[in-house]
Amino acid sequence: MKNTNLYSTLLLAVSLISCSNDNSPVKDSEEETTTFKYLITATPRASEGVADYILTTDDLTQGTISTVGNGIEQDGTWRYYATSNNKFFSFAYDDTGAVTTYQLNSEGELVVKSDFQLEAVHTYGPVSNDMLMLQVSRNIDTPYAKWFRLDMEILQIVGEGQINTAELAGNGELAFFTGVTQVGSKVYLPYMYWKSCCNDVYGTNYPDEANIAVYSYPEMELETIIHDDRTSQIGRYFWNGLTEDEKGDTYAFSSAITKNNGESNGTKPSAILKINKGQTTFDENYFFNLEEASNGYYLGSHIYIGNGKFIGIMSEKTSDASAWASGSKYAILDVSTKAFTWVSGMPEPSTIERETLRNNYVIEDNIAYVGVTTNGDSYVYVIDVDKATATQGLKVEGGGITTISKLEVSK
Numbered sequence: 001m002k003n004t005n006l007y008s009t010l011l012l013a014v015s016l017i018s019c020s021n022d023n024s025p026v027k028d029s030e031e032e033t034t035t036f037k038y039l040i041t042a043t044p045r046a047s048e049g050v051a052d053y054i055l056t057t058d059d060l061t062q063g064t065i066s067t068v069g070n071g072i073e074q075d076g077t078w079r080y081y082a083t084s085n086n087k088f089f090s091f092a093y094d095d096t097g098a099v100t101t102y103q104l105n106s107e108g109e110l111v112v113k114s115d116f117q118l119e120a121v122h123t124y125g126p127v128s129n130d131m132l133m134l135q136v137s138r139n140i141d142t143p144y145a146k147w148f149r150l151d152m153e154i155l156q157i158v159g160e161g162q163i164n165t166a167e168l169a170g171n172g173e174l175a176f177f178t179g180v181t182q183v184g185s186k187v188y189l190p191y192m193y194w195k196s197c198c199n200d201v202y203g204t205n206y207p208d209e210a211n212i213a214v215y216s217y218p219e220m221e222l223e224t225i226i227h228d229d230r231t232s233q234i235g236r237y238f239w240n241g242l243t244e245d246e247k248g249d250t251y252a253f254s255s256a257i258t259k260n261n262g263e264s265n266g267t268k269p270s271a272i273l274k275i276n277k278g279q280t281t282f283d284e285n286y287f288f289n290l291e292e293a294s295n296g297y298y299l300g301s302h303i304y305i306g307n308g309k310f311i312g313i314m315s316e317k318t319s320d321a322s323a324w325a326s327g328s329k330y331a332i333l334d335v336s337t338k339a340f341t342w343v344s345g346m347p348e349p350s351t352i353e354r355e356t357l358r359n360n361y362v363i364e365d366n367i368a369y370v371g372v373t374t375n376g377d378s379y380v381y382v383i384d385v386d387k388a389t390a391t392q393g394l395k396v397e398g399g400g401i402t403t404i405s406k407l408e409v410s411k
Contacts, residue, residue: 035409037104038362038369039088041074041081042067042399045376052079052402054090054102056110060362060369060380060394060404067398072110074100080238081359083405084126085152087113091133093120099133101155104409114155118148125180125240127187127217129153132180134189137165140196143174147220161220168213168222169193171206175213178233179240183250184278186223187215190234190242190252195260202237207258207266210234210273212242214280228282231271232256239326243304248277251310251335255298256291257321264321270298272335288333291317293340300327303361303368305385308336311343311361311368328352330370332388343383345390347374353400362406369393371401380404 038060041052044067053071057063074090075098082089088110092098097120101113121133131150137143143166149159168191169175175191182188190212193204212226212234231254235241241253256270272288275281290299290312297314298321304310313327328349332341351374360371368383378396383389 035108036406037108037110037409039083039102039110039403039405039407040065040371040380040394040396040401041079041403042071042378042396042401044399051075053399054088054110055396056108057394061382062393064395064397067396072102079402081403081405082124082126082131083359083407084131085129086408086410087152088405088407089124089131091121091124097121099150104407106410108409110407118157119146121148122238123177123179123240125182126152127180127182130158130218132187132217134177134180136176137174138176138194138196140166140174143167143196145175145177149218159218159220163220163222165191168225173204173206175211176202176237177213178235178237179242181240181242181244181250182217183214183242183244183275184248185217187217187220188226188242188250189213189215190240192233192236192258203260203262204258204265205260207232207260208268210252210254210282212252224280226275226280226282228273229268230287231268231273232258232266234273239301241302243302243310245304245308246306250275250277252282253299253302255300257298257317270317272299272333274335288335288338290314290333290340293338294331297329297331302333303363303370305363305366305368309334309366309385311370311383311385312340315349330383330390332385341388343388343390346381346383347372351375359403359405360401362404369404371396371404373400376400 040055051074053067055071078093088102090100097118100115103113122136124133133148136145144162151158165175173193174196176194177189177191193206210228214223234252244250252273258266269291274283274286298317300313302310310333312331312333314329315327330343353373362369366385378401380393381390382393
Protein backbone atom coordinates (compact mmCIF):
# COMPACT_ATOMS: atom_id res chain seq x y z
CA MET A 1 0.00 0.00 0.00
CA LYS A 2 1.38 3.43 -0.95
CA ASN A 3 0.61 6.79 0.71
CA THR A 4 1.78 9.94 -1.09
CA ASN A 5 1.10 13.65 -0.68
CA LEU A 6 -2.30 13.70 1.04
CA TYR A 7 -3.20 17.35 0.93
CA SER A 8 -5.97 19.76 1.87
CA THR A 9 -6.87 22.52 4.30
CA LEU A 10 -9.32 22.15 7.12
CA LEU A 11 -12.94 23.18 6.42
CA LEU A 12 -14.84 25.06 9.10
CA ALA A 13 -18.24 23.34 9.12
CA VAL A 14 -20.05 24.33 12.30
CA SER A 15 -19.47 27.29 14.61
CA LEU A 16 -21.38 27.43 17.86
CA ILE A 17 -21.14 30.72 19.73
CA SER A 18 -22.29 30.95 23.34
CA CYS A 19 -24.72 33.73 24.19
CA SER A 20 -25.38 35.62 27.41
CA ASN A 21 -28.81 36.35 28.87
CA ASP A 22 -30.06 39.82 29.82
CA ASN A 23 -29.16 39.47 33.51
CA SER A 24 -25.69 38.06 33.08
CA PRO A 25 -22.43 39.84 32.38
CA VAL A 26 -21.16 39.58 28.82
CA LYS A 27 -18.68 36.72 28.44
CA ASP A 28 -16.11 36.06 25.80
CA SER A 29 -17.57 33.96 23.00
CA GLU A 30 -16.50 30.35 22.80
CA GLU A 31 -16.24 28.44 19.55
CA GLU A 32 -16.62 24.76 18.99
CA THR A 33 -15.88 23.51 15.52
CA THR A 34 -16.55 20.27 13.73
CA THR A 35 -14.25 19.78 10.77
CA PHE A 36 -14.92 17.44 7.88
CA LYS A 37 -13.16 16.18 4.80
CA TYR A 38 -14.53 14.43 1.75
CA LEU A 39 -13.06 11.18 0.50
CA ILE A 40 -13.15 10.28 -3.17
CA THR A 41 -12.04 6.94 -4.53
CA ALA A 42 -11.08 6.86 -8.18
CA THR A 43 -9.70 4.26 -10.56
CA PRO A 44 -6.78 5.56 -12.67
CA ARG A 45 -7.37 5.57 -16.43
CA ALA A 46 -3.75 5.16 -17.48
CA SER A 47 -3.66 1.36 -17.58
CA GLU A 48 -5.67 -1.83 -17.14
CA GLY A 49 -5.98 -3.72 -13.87
CA VAL A 50 -4.88 -0.90 -11.57
CA ALA A 51 -6.07 -0.21 -8.05
CA ASP A 52 -8.23 2.63 -6.76
CA TYR A 53 -6.77 5.69 -5.08
CA ILE A 54 -8.39 7.40 -2.08
CA LEU A 55 -8.20 11.18 -2.40
CA THR A 56 -9.23 13.84 0.11
CA THR A 57 -10.68 17.29 -0.52
CA ASP A 58 -12.40 20.12 1.33
CA ASP A 59 -14.80 21.18 -1.41
CA LEU A 60 -17.01 19.19 -3.76
CA THR A 61 -18.49 22.18 -5.58
CA GLN A 62 -15.45 23.45 -7.48
CA GLY A 63 -11.79 22.93 -8.32
CA THR A 64 -9.76 19.97 -9.54
CA ILE A 65 -7.96 17.07 -7.90
CA SER A 66 -5.93 14.32 -9.54
CA THR A 67 -4.99 10.70 -8.98
CA VAL A 68 -1.50 11.45 -10.33
CA GLY A 69 0.95 11.55 -7.43
CA ASN A 70 -1.79 11.86 -4.83
CA GLY A 71 -3.80 9.72 -2.47
CA ILE A 72 -3.62 6.29 -0.92
CA GLU A 73 -3.33 3.41 -3.34
CA GLN A 74 -5.47 0.36 -2.56
CA ASP A 75 -4.25 -3.24 -2.66
CA GLY A 76 -6.08 -5.30 -5.27
CA THR A 77 -7.79 -4.27 -8.48
CA TRP A 78 -11.44 -4.28 -7.32
CA ARG A 79 -12.55 -2.62 -4.11
CA TYR A 80 -15.87 -1.51 -2.69
CA TYR A 81 -16.49 0.81 0.23
CA ALA A 82 -18.72 1.77 3.14
CA THR A 83 -18.75 4.65 5.62
CA SER A 84 -20.14 4.32 9.15
CA ASN A 85 -19.29 5.36 12.70
CA ASN A 86 -16.93 8.01 11.25
CA LYS A 87 -14.82 5.31 9.67
CA PHE A 88 -14.20 4.42 6.03
CA PHE A 89 -14.15 0.70 5.18
CA SER A 90 -12.41 -0.69 2.11
CA PHE A 91 -13.28 -4.28 1.11
CA ALA A 92 -11.24 -6.33 -1.37
CA TYR A 93 -13.39 -8.37 -3.74
CA ASP A 94 -10.85 -11.11 -4.34
CA ASP A 95 -9.39 -14.20 -2.67
CA THR A 96 -7.60 -12.13 -0.02
CA GLY A 97 -10.84 -10.75 1.40
CA ALA A 98 -8.85 -7.86 2.89
CA VAL A 99 -10.79 -5.35 5.02
CA THR A 100 -9.00 -2.05 5.66
CA THR A 101 -10.43 0.61 7.98
CA TYR A 102 -9.45 4.29 7.72
CA GLN A 103 -10.06 7.34 9.87
CA LEU A 104 -8.98 11.00 9.76
CA ASN A 105 -6.52 11.93 12.49
CA SER A 106 -6.43 15.31 14.25
CA GLU A 107 -4.28 16.72 11.45
CA GLY A 108 -6.85 15.76 8.84
CA GLU A 109 -4.72 12.96 7.44
CA LEU A 110 -6.29 9.66 6.44
CA VAL A 111 -4.70 6.86 8.44
CA VAL A 112 -5.18 3.09 8.66
CA LYS A 113 -6.89 1.96 11.88
CA SER A 114 -7.03 -1.75 11.09
CA ASP A 115 -6.17 -4.13 8.27
CA PHE A 116 -7.07 -7.82 8.34
CA GLN A 117 -7.99 -10.72 6.10
CA LEU A 118 -11.55 -12.03 5.75
CA GLU A 119 -13.36 -14.09 3.18
CA ALA A 120 -14.62 -11.85 0.36
CA VAL A 121 -18.11 -10.61 1.21
CA HIS A 122 -20.97 -9.78 -1.16
CA THR A 123 -23.10 -7.46 0.92
CA TYR A 124 -22.72 -5.43 4.09
CA GLY A 125 -24.28 -2.72 6.20
CA PRO A 126 -24.11 -1.01 9.61
CA VAL A 127 -26.19 -2.63 12.35
CA SER A 128 -26.09 -1.13 15.86
CA ASN A 129 -22.37 -0.62 16.51
CA ASP A 130 -21.31 -3.30 14.03
CA MET A 131 -20.65 -3.68 10.35
CA LEU A 132 -22.54 -6.84 9.37
CA MET A 133 -20.98 -8.55 6.36
CA LEU A 134 -22.18 -11.58 4.38
CA GLN A 135 -20.49 -13.91 1.95
CA VAL A 136 -23.25 -15.60 -0.07
CA SER A 137 -22.90 -19.03 -1.64
CA ARG A 138 -23.38 -19.46 -5.38
CA ASN A 139 -23.33 -23.25 -5.23
CA ILE A 140 -26.43 -25.33 -4.50
CA ASP A 141 -24.18 -28.11 -3.18
CA THR A 142 -22.83 -25.83 -0.44
CA PRO A 143 -25.78 -23.49 0.15
CA TYR A 144 -24.48 -21.54 3.14
CA ALA A 145 -24.14 -17.79 3.46
CA LYS A 146 -21.51 -16.86 6.03
CA TRP A 147 -22.02 -13.76 8.16
CA PHE A 148 -19.49 -11.77 10.20
CA ARG A 149 -19.99 -9.05 12.83
CA LEU A 150 -17.24 -6.41 12.87
CA ASP A 151 -17.36 -4.25 16.00
CA MET A 152 -16.74 -0.73 14.67
CA GLU A 153 -15.24 0.51 17.94
CA ILE A 154 -12.61 -2.14 18.58
CA LEU A 155 -12.39 -3.13 14.88
CA GLN A 156 -12.48 -6.86 15.56
CA ILE A 157 -14.75 -9.70 14.43
CA VAL A 158 -16.99 -10.40 17.43
CA GLY A 159 -19.41 -12.92 15.94
CA GLU A 160 -19.97 -15.14 12.93
CA GLY A 161 -22.31 -17.83 11.67
CA GLN A 162 -24.03 -19.18 8.58
CA ILE A 163 -27.43 -19.33 6.91
CA ASN A 164 -28.73 -22.18 4.73
CA THR A 165 -29.89 -20.22 1.67
CA ALA A 166 -31.38 -23.23 -0.13
CA GLU A 167 -33.57 -23.85 2.89
CA LEU A 168 -34.50 -20.17 3.02
CA ALA A 169 -35.49 -20.14 -0.67
CA GLY A 170 -37.46 -23.37 -0.38
CA ASN A 171 -37.99 -23.74 -4.14
CA GLY A 172 -34.92 -25.61 -5.40
CA GLU A 173 -32.94 -22.38 -5.93
CA LEU A 174 -30.68 -20.30 -3.70
CA ALA A 175 -31.58 -17.14 -1.83
CA PHE A 176 -28.92 -14.55 -2.66
CA PHE A 177 -28.91 -11.61 -0.23
CA THR A 178 -28.83 -8.21 -1.92
CA GLY A 179 -28.43 -5.91 1.06
CA VAL A 180 -28.22 -5.41 4.81
CA THR A 181 -30.57 -2.90 6.51
CA GLN A 182 -31.24 -2.35 10.18
CA VAL A 183 -34.94 -1.73 10.83
CA GLY A 184 -35.65 -1.04 14.48
CA SER A 185 -33.67 -3.65 16.38
CA LYS A 186 -33.90 -6.24 13.58
CA VAL A 187 -31.83 -7.03 10.49
CA TYR A 188 -33.71 -7.08 7.20
CA LEU A 189 -32.04 -9.07 4.42
CA PRO A 190 -33.81 -8.79 1.04
CA TYR A 191 -32.89 -11.55 -1.36
CA MET A 192 -33.21 -12.63 -4.95
CA TYR A 193 -33.46 -16.19 -6.27
CA TRP A 194 -30.68 -17.85 -8.23
CA LYS A 195 -30.88 -21.26 -9.91
CA SER A 196 -27.18 -22.03 -9.40
CA CYS A 197 -27.01 -24.31 -12.40
CA CYS A 198 -26.54 -24.53 -16.11
CA ASN A 199 -24.10 -21.59 -16.30
CA ASP A 200 -27.13 -19.31 -15.97
CA VAL A 201 -25.66 -16.38 -13.99
CA TYR A 202 -28.33 -15.18 -11.58
CA GLY A 203 -31.11 -16.75 -13.61
CA THR A 204 -34.32 -17.71 -11.83
CA ASN A 205 -37.57 -19.51 -12.50
CA TYR A 206 -39.29 -17.31 -9.90
CA PRO A 207 -39.01 -13.69 -11.12
CA ASP A 208 -42.23 -12.21 -9.75
CA GLU A 209 -41.59 -12.25 -6.01
CA ALA A 210 -40.37 -9.70 -3.48
CA ASN A 211 -38.86 -11.29 -0.36
CA ILE A 212 -37.16 -10.01 2.78
CA ALA A 213 -35.80 -12.27 5.54
CA VAL A 214 -36.07 -10.74 9.03
CA TYR A 215 -33.47 -11.76 11.62
CA SER A 216 -32.96 -11.04 15.30
CA TYR A 217 -29.73 -9.29 16.21
CA PRO A 218 -27.08 -10.12 17.23
CA GLU A 219 -28.27 -13.75 17.32
CA MET A 220 -29.09 -13.76 13.57
CA GLU A 221 -32.05 -16.10 14.04
CA LEU A 222 -34.71 -16.06 11.32
CA GLU A 223 -37.99 -14.62 12.61
CA THR A 224 -40.15 -14.23 9.49
CA ILE A 225 -40.17 -13.65 5.74
CA ILE A 226 -41.91 -10.59 4.30
CA HIS A 227 -43.38 -11.52 0.91
CA ASP A 228 -45.23 -9.80 -1.93
CA ASP A 229 -46.01 -10.63 -5.56
CA ARG A 230 -46.89 -7.17 -6.91
CA THR A 231 -43.30 -6.57 -8.04
CA SER A 232 -40.02 -8.45 -8.34
CA GLN A 233 -36.90 -8.99 -6.19
CA ILE A 234 -35.82 -6.21 -3.83
CA GLY A 235 -32.37 -4.91 -4.71
CA ARG A 236 -29.88 -6.64 -6.98
CA TYR A 237 -26.34 -8.01 -6.87
CA PHE A 238 -24.32 -5.45 -4.86
CA TRP A 239 -27.31 -3.08 -4.75
CA ASN A 240 -29.31 -2.73 -1.55
CA GLY A 241 -32.98 -2.02 -2.27
CA LEU A 242 -34.18 -1.25 1.26
CA THR A 243 -34.22 2.01 3.26
CA GLU A 244 -35.77 2.96 6.61
CA ASP A 245 -36.84 6.61 6.89
CA GLU A 246 -36.93 8.96 9.89
CA LYS A 247 -40.47 7.87 10.78
CA GLY A 248 -39.51 4.21 11.02
CA ASP A 249 -41.29 3.27 7.78
CA THR A 250 -39.29 1.14 5.35
CA TYR A 251 -39.34 1.40 1.56
CA ALA A 252 -38.40 -1.52 -0.70
CA PHE A 253 -37.21 -0.83 -4.24
CA SER A 254 -37.41 -3.33 -7.08
CA SER A 255 -35.73 -3.01 -10.47
CA ALA A 256 -37.86 -5.89 -11.79
CA ILE A 257 -35.05 -6.94 -14.11
CA THR A 258 -34.72 -10.72 -13.93
CA LYS A 259 -33.36 -13.24 -16.41
CA ASN A 260 -33.74 -16.92 -17.19
CA ASN A 261 -31.18 -18.42 -19.57
CA GLY A 262 -30.21 -14.90 -20.57
CA GLU A 263 -33.75 -13.79 -21.44
CA SER A 264 -35.90 -11.34 -19.49
CA ASN A 265 -38.66 -13.29 -17.78
CA GLY A 266 -40.36 -11.01 -15.23
CA THR A 267 -43.92 -9.81 -15.72
CA LYS A 268 -44.16 -7.27 -12.88
CA PRO A 269 -43.16 -3.58 -13.01
CA SER A 270 -40.28 -1.84 -11.29
CA ALA A 271 -41.89 -0.42 -8.18
CA ILE A 272 -41.62 0.67 -4.54
CA LEU A 273 -43.34 -1.16 -1.68
CA LYS A 274 -43.74 0.01 1.89
CA ILE A 275 -43.49 -1.60 5.32
CA ASN A 276 -45.11 0.54 8.00
CA LYS A 277 -43.29 1.11 11.28
CA GLY A 278 -43.56 -1.85 13.63
CA GLN A 279 -45.03 -4.15 10.97
CA THR A 280 -43.54 -7.22 9.29
CA THR A 281 -45.76 -7.22 6.21
CA PHE A 282 -45.91 -5.01 3.14
CA ASP A 283 -48.62 -2.35 3.19
CA GLU A 284 -51.30 -3.67 0.82
CA ASN A 285 -52.51 -0.12 0.16
CA TYR A 286 -49.13 1.24 -0.96
CA PHE A 287 -47.69 0.65 -4.43
CA PHE A 288 -45.54 3.15 -6.37
CA ASN A 289 -45.31 1.94 -9.99
CA LEU A 290 -42.07 3.50 -11.24
CA GLU A 291 -42.41 2.27 -14.81
CA GLU A 292 -45.77 3.96 -15.09
CA ALA A 293 -44.55 7.19 -13.44
CA SER A 294 -41.43 7.37 -15.65
CA ASN A 295 -43.05 6.23 -18.89
CA GLY A 296 -41.07 3.03 -19.30
CA TYR A 297 -37.98 3.27 -17.07
CA TYR A 298 -36.89 1.01 -14.22
CA LEU A 299 -34.97 1.85 -11.07
CA GLY A 300 -31.29 0.90 -11.08
CA SER A 301 -30.41 2.21 -7.63
CA HIS A 302 -31.54 4.85 -5.16
CA ILE A 303 -30.20 7.47 -2.73
CA TYR A 304 -32.20 8.54 0.31
CA ILE A 305 -32.18 12.31 0.85
CA GLY A 306 -34.63 12.66 3.75
CA ASN A 307 -38.25 13.62 4.41
CA GLY A 308 -39.56 10.96 2.06
CA LYS A 309 -37.47 12.03 -0.94
CA PHE A 310 -35.09 9.83 -2.89
CA ILE A 311 -32.91 10.19 -5.93
CA GLY A 312 -33.76 7.36 -8.30
CA ILE A 313 -31.14 6.37 -10.87
CA MET A 314 -33.13 5.01 -13.79
CA SER A 315 -32.65 3.09 -17.05
CA GLU A 316 -35.01 2.52 -19.95
CA LYS A 317 -36.68 -0.87 -19.69
CA THR A 318 -36.21 -2.92 -22.82
CA SER A 319 -36.20 -6.64 -23.58
CA ASP A 320 -32.39 -6.70 -23.47
CA ALA A 321 -32.06 -4.50 -20.35
CA SER A 322 -28.98 -5.47 -18.37
CA ALA A 323 -29.43 -7.14 -15.01
CA TRP A 324 -26.20 -5.40 -13.91
CA ALA A 325 -26.75 -1.79 -15.03
CA SER A 326 -27.03 0.68 -12.17
CA GLY A 327 -28.88 3.33 -14.15
CA SER A 328 -27.86 6.60 -15.76
CA LYS A 329 -30.86 8.97 -15.76
CA TYR A 330 -31.62 10.78 -12.52
CA ALA A 331 -35.02 11.54 -11.01
CA ILE A 332 -36.46 12.79 -7.72
CA LEU A 333 -38.91 10.35 -6.12
CA ASP A 334 -41.27 11.52 -3.38
CA VAL A 335 -42.58 8.35 -1.77
CA SER A 336 -45.11 10.28 0.31
CA THR A 337 -46.95 11.76 -2.67
CA LYS A 338 -45.70 9.31 -5.34
CA ALA A 339 -44.40 12.26 -7.34
CA PHE A 340 -41.75 11.62 -10.00
CA THR A 341 -39.57 14.41 -11.44
CA TRP A 342 -36.61 14.11 -13.82
CA VAL A 343 -33.44 15.97 -12.79
CA SER A 344 -32.22 18.56 -15.29
CA GLY A 345 -28.57 19.47 -15.78
CA MET A 346 -27.07 15.96 -15.61
CA PRO A 347 -24.92 14.58 -18.46
CA GLU A 348 -26.54 12.74 -21.35
CA PRO A 349 -27.42 9.27 -19.95
CA SER A 350 -25.74 7.40 -22.82
CA THR A 351 -22.37 8.94 -21.86
CA ILE A 352 -22.44 7.92 -18.17
CA GLU A 353 -20.32 4.95 -17.13
CA ARG A 354 -22.79 2.98 -15.09
CA GLU A 355 -20.37 0.95 -13.03
CA THR A 356 -19.24 4.03 -11.08
CA LEU A 357 -22.39 4.63 -9.01
CA ARG A 358 -22.00 2.47 -5.88
CA ASN A 359 -22.04 4.37 -2.54
CA ASN A 360 -21.11 7.34 -4.64
CA TYR A 361 -22.71 10.29 -2.91
CA VAL A 362 -22.80 12.65 0.08
CA ILE A 363 -26.00 14.30 1.35
CA GLU A 364 -25.99 17.74 2.98
CA ASP A 365 -29.08 19.89 3.61
CA ASN A 366 -31.19 18.46 0.82
CA ILE A 367 -28.27 18.66 -1.60
CA ALA A 368 -26.74 15.50 -3.07
CA TYR A 369 -23.15 15.39 -4.27
CA VAL A 370 -22.90 12.52 -6.75
CA GLY A 371 -19.84 11.24 -8.60
CA VAL A 372 -20.33 10.78 -12.35
CA THR A 373 -17.85 9.61 -14.99
CA THR A 374 -18.67 10.33 -18.62
CA ASN A 375 -16.40 9.23 -21.47
CA GLY A 376 -13.40 9.28 -19.15
CA ASP A 377 -14.14 12.67 -17.53
CA SER A 378 -15.10 12.56 -13.86
CA TYR A 379 -17.01 15.24 -11.98
CA VAL A 380 -19.00 15.64 -8.81
CA TYR A 381 -22.50 16.81 -9.72
CA VAL A 382 -24.39 18.93 -7.20
CA ILE A 383 -28.09 18.01 -7.21
CA ASP A 384 -30.60 20.38 -5.62
CA VAL A 385 -33.36 17.97 -4.63
CA ASP A 386 -36.07 20.62 -4.13
CA LYS A 387 -35.46 22.14 -7.57
CA ALA A 388 -34.59 18.84 -9.33
CA THR A 389 -31.59 20.53 -10.94
CA ALA A 390 -27.91 19.62 -11.15
CA THR A 391 -24.70 21.61 -11.67
CA GLN A 392 -21.16 20.45 -12.33
CA GLY A 393 -18.76 20.64 -9.39
CA LEU A 394 -15.31 19.28 -8.54
CA LYS A 395 -13.35 17.64 -11.36
CA VAL A 396 -11.30 14.48 -10.72
CA GLU A 397 -8.49 14.10 -13.22
CA GLY A 398 -6.82 10.84 -14.12
CA GLY A 399 -9.48 8.49 -12.82
CA GLY A 400 -13.10 7.39 -12.78
CA ILE A 401 -14.97 8.20 -9.56
CA THR A 402 -16.18 5.12 -7.71
CA THR A 403 -17.12 6.46 -4.25
CA ILE A 404 -17.69 9.73 -2.40
CA SER A 405 -17.78 9.81 1.41
CA LYS A 406 -17.48 12.28 4.27
CA LEU A 407 -15.57 11.90 7.54
CA GLU A 408 -15.13 14.10 10.60
CA VAL A 409 -11.59 15.02 11.59
CA SER A 410 -10.72 13.38 14.91
CA LYS A 411 -10.27 15.74 17.87
